[in-house]
Amino acid sequence: MAAPALSSSATNVMLAIHEKKTAAVDLYHPLRNYIVSNYSEREAQNLEDDLETLKQMRNSVERSSGADSLPARRDLLQNYFKALTAVESRFPISSDKDHVNSVTFKWHDAFKNKHKASQQTIHLEKSAILFNLGAVHSQIGLTFDRSKVEGRRQASHSFIAAAGTFAFLRDNESMKAAIGNSTTVDVSVECAGMLERLMLAQAQECVFENSIAKGSTPGVCSKISKQVGLYYEEALAALNVAPLTQHFDKTWLSHVQLKAALFHAEACYRCSLELHEKEEIGEEIARLKSCIRDLANAKKSPPKGAAAQILDAINKLEANLKVNLERAMKENDRVYLMKIPLESSLPPLPAFEMVKPLNMNEVLDASREKLFASLVPDSSAKALSRYTEVVDDIIRTQAEKLQQGSELARVSLKEMNLPDSVLALEGHSVLPKALWEDVEAVQISGGPASLDGELQQLRDLSRVNHELLVQTEELFQKEAAEDAQFRCQFGTRWTRPQSSTLTKNLQERLNRFAANLKQAIDSNGKLERSVKDNMALMSILDRRPIESALPTLAKPIISMDANEDAIVGTLKQSLRQLETLGAQRAGLEDMLKDMKRKDDILPKLMTSTGSYDDLFRKETAKYKHICEEISQNLQAQEQLLLHIQAQNREFAGTFNIEDYRAACEKCYKQIEAAIAKYRENKGNINEALKFYITLQDAITSVKQQCNDLVMTRSIQCREMIEDVKRQMSGLSFQDGKNSNNYNYPSTGHPQRTSSQQPPYSIPQPPPPYRVYPPSPYPPQHGQQPPPTGGYEYGQPAYPGWQGLYYNAPGQQPGSFPRPAYTFPSPNPSSYYNKP
Known part of the structure; x- marks a missing residue:
């Protein structure tokens, strides 16, 4: 026999909860005064918008729920509860003089409006808001058309949300609102628990209706219906004990009681259909008899105010039970002849819980609330x-x-030398990191192959310095030859100092430079031989990649x-x-x-x-x-x-990794020796380059002083020749009586006419000649360039450079003598001082 659908009249009978009523309360001024007294007036001004928002929320809550749509009312209550949570953490509201003590919340009982409670704590306010939120969810559940599948699904979700809200009220706020203060029964732990069970029963009932509509098996429908009955039973048990007993209207008690009996019988009826399909006729008969007896007892004294739809559904279900029982007994007597088990031996019907309270922790989470965030x-x-x-x-x-x-x-x-050993087997040998970095530095600087080019630079610098020495010596010799010629021509009338006297110091310095240059050239030879002799050792550093020089690991x-x-x-x-x-x-x-x-x-x-x-x-x-x-x-x-x-x-x-490791260690030592020899030769070459550059500057300085001396002597020579010629012609006889010495005019003001020509052409000094090879290394930070007048360095890296540096007696290291050339004259103003 097919299972008939549950009466549509019964499905329309569900309960919704009315909201609690409240009295007006001012939150704006007490909270603002607290901010001013505990923080500052400026902080209160900054939070003016938050205070206004809280004030508007409270005013909206005070209005009747009929002024807004139910979803809008739900959202308002949720937002206000989160705002209250933010207020609770920042504003202590109590009767204490240091707290916000001018705020009193007043709320009426939702089921007995004459009962009301007043408290100076925020917990009563939060409890009431949670109660009203659960009530609004229950009201939303009744607005859906449960004659359709989608309507029943949405209604079930609303009842689940209502159950979750009442569970949140019971677990978080009910006890706090009741501690040390008077409160109403509707927000008590017992009432919140009862309402949670009632909402779950109605949500499970919607699921049962959907199961019947989509044709689920009788066994599944029986389990779902059984859980509906259990939920109603739990709600009925809470209504029959204090403090809820006598607090609710009799129609509530009648509704819950009849719904519990109806769905227990519905579960038994669906189970009997499943037993009949399995031909377990004996158990079917026993369960049908038990179910009919329970329904008859429920009908003997029906509660006052019972809904007619529920009673009608019970009568129809009872009639179906009797029809199925009569049919089962006839079939058992004629066909099965099974023994009817005792009712006490029957196991309880199984239940299947399809709904659970919605977790409201996330819905009511106030951690993202922006109100009063600065406090x-x-x-x-x-x-x-x-x-x-x-x-x-x-x-x-x-x-x-x-x-x-x-x-x-x-x-x-x-x-374990891993993974290097495995890489070596594949032909990818690896150098130790520190050694590889040293090799990379050598290769970046040019490697051993670059040493030949640097040695050529040394040879070029040596040649340039030698040429400078020769040019300077030629200047001295030319000036001395001219001086000797005029001294021979004029005899005793040629009274200026001899060239050898004035150039003695410069000549001595040139001689020392020449000796130093000769010794440096000898050292160059030693350095070239060192590079040549060690090139075979250092050539390993030019291998690219350097790992190719390492031994390889092969299979046995x-x-x-x-x-x-x-x-x-x-x-x-x-x-x-x-x-x-x-x-x-x-x-x-x-x-x-x-x-x-x-x-x-x-x-x-x-x-x-x-x-x-x-x-x-x-x-x-x-x-x-x-x-x-x-x-x-x-x-x-x-x-x-x-x-x-x-x-x-x-x-x-x-x-055979041990032999391979030994070969690698030997190769590492060879590379280290090559790096050491390269650095030694590189350092010696750098010292030599510094020496030649400094020596070139020193020779250039002496050459410039020689040019200045020759030019000055040439000017003086011309003036002296003119003076001697005047004496010989008698043009300056009277002047000769008045002075025993020659008065040389200033070098900057020669006394001759434009038509006069010098007796000989004055040689012009050649321009300074300097050659600076490109340095293989950039200058170190903070390093000063060598002085132009002299040179002095620390101990050279290569012993061949020892003794190549010169300083005149009494001269401070790092400086070069700059002699002054003074020529005697009767008139002190005519002296020429060379700085």
Whole structure:
């Protein structure tokens, strides 16, 4: 027999809850005064918009719910509750003189309007708002058309939300509102629990109606219906005990009682249909008899105010039960002849819970609430500091574990010479990092091949310095020859000092430069021989890549069991797994840092009304899974390293790693020796370059002084020749009587006419000649250029440069003598001083 659909009249009978009523209350001025007295007037002005928003919300709550649509009313209550949570964490509202003590909340009981409660605590306000939110959800549930599938689904969701709201009220605010204060019964723990069960019963009832509509099996429908009856039974039990007994209207008690009996019978009826299909006729008959008896007892004394639709549904269900019982008994008597079991031996019908209260923690979470966000109480700031210390300790501990794990892997691989040994087998030998950096520095600077070019620079500089010395010496010789010629021509009348007297110091310096240059040339030869003799050793540094100079690791010539490839493959796979674990640790460390950066619990601290320790445990729990992953990673690495050690021993024995390592060490020492010899030769060449450049500057300076001297002597020579000629012609006889010495006119004012020509052409000094080779290295930071007048350096790198530096007696190191040339004259103003 097919299962008939549940009477449509019965489905329309469900309960909704009316909202609580309240009296007007002023929140704006008390809260503003508190901000001014505890913070500042400026802070109160900054929070003016927040105060106005809170005031408007409270005024909207005071209005009747009929003024707004139900969804708008629901949203208003949710937002106001979150605003109250923000207010609670920042404004202490109580009768204490230091608190906000001028606010009193008044609320009436939703089921007995004459009962009301007044409190100076925010918990009564929050309890009432939660109650009204649950009531609005229940009212929304009745607005859907439950004759359609979608309407029943939406209605079920609304009742689930109402159940979740009442459960949130029971668990979070009911006890706080009742502590030490008078409150109404409707927001008590018992009433909130009863309303939660009632809303769940109606949500499960919608699910049962949908199951019948879509043709679910009788067994499934029986389980769902049984749970509906259980929910109603739990609500009925709460209504029959204090403080709810005598508090609700009799129609509520009648409704819940009949609904419980109806759905228990419906579950029994659906179960009997399933038993009939399975031909378990004996149990079917026993359950039908029990169900008919229970319905008859429920009808004997029906509660007052019972809905006619529910009674009609019970009568129809009773009639169906009797028809099925009569049919089952006839079939059993004629066909099955089964024994009817006792009612007491029947197991309880199973139930299937299809609905659960909606979790309202996220819906009513005020951690993102922006109202009064700038007000941070001292207690919240201290709690945040404590939490930060806890998180920092977690991060630090886990970071240390990760670093220790990475260091352990690095050291273990280094001890086993991995993965270098495996890379060497593939032809990719690797130098130690420090040695590779030294080789790279040598190659960047040009390598040993560049030393030949630098030696050529030394030869060019030596030639240039030699040419400068020769040019300067020629100037001295020419000037001395001219002076000797005129001295021979004029005899005693030629009274100016001899050239050898004036140029003695400069000549001595040139001689010393020549000696130094000769010694430097000898040192150049030694340096060239050193580079040539060691070029074969240093040539290894020019190998690119340098790893190609290292020995190679090859398979054994004679294979014993031909499993070399398997050994290498297993080891490489383990190394890849180890690398993967290392990358995973890096990701976990980044994840920890990112979680800490985003972990801002100040809003939750501000809205928390419970113990901070409980909140800390809840918030730090999110780090638990990362800590577990870190622990698992380190354990996996520990086991993997043990496997790699065993695999590496087998690998080393198969490929004779010890001989390979010895060959590598020998090659490393050869490269180190080549680097040392290169640096030695490079340093000596650099010292030589500095010497030649400094010597060139010094010779150029002497040459310039020689040019100045020759020019001055030429001017004086011309003037003296003119004076001597005047004496010889008698034109200056009287002047000769008045002076025994010659008065040389100033070099800047020669006394001759434009038609006069000098007796000989005055040689012009050649321009200074300097050659600076490009330096192979940039100047070091803070290094000063060598002085132009002299040179002095520290001990050279190459012993051949010893003794090449010169300073005149009494001269300070690093300076060069600058002699003054003074020629005697009767008139002191005619002296020519060369600086």
